[in-house]
Amino acid sequence: MQADEVLNAQGDVCPMPILKTKKAMDKLSTGQVLLLQSTDPGSHQDLVSWCERTGNELVQHEEKDGVYSYWVRKK
Structure with missing residues (x-):
């Protein structure tokens, strides 16, 4: 899928991927x-809830x- 913006949050842990996602959005x-690219396994549930x-x-x-x-x- 084509993206308009790419956010690399690899290496960041909760809550940083979501905070960076909000700022980028x-x-x-x-x-x-x-x-959003993340290495935090908890990012999936965090992102689903945030959406x-x-x-x-x-x-x-x-x-x-x-x-x-x-x-x-x-x-």
């Missing part, structure tokens, strides 16, 4: 997609070699 326009609270859409996610990738569309 604030810069995007409605409908644009952020790709539910904010109304942003978790479009796709995958894990490869310990890197969790999330594509989030801004509401």
Whole structure:
């Protein structure tokens, strides 16, 4: 999936990936997609909860070699 912005939060632990995601999403326009890359195993549940609270859409996610990738569309 194509992303408008890429956020590398590898090596960061909770709550930094979510805090950085919020800051990056604030810069995007409605409908644009952020790709978040994280190595924090807890980032999945954190991001799902954050999307539910904010109304942003978790479009796709995958894990490869310990890197969790999330594509989030801004509401």
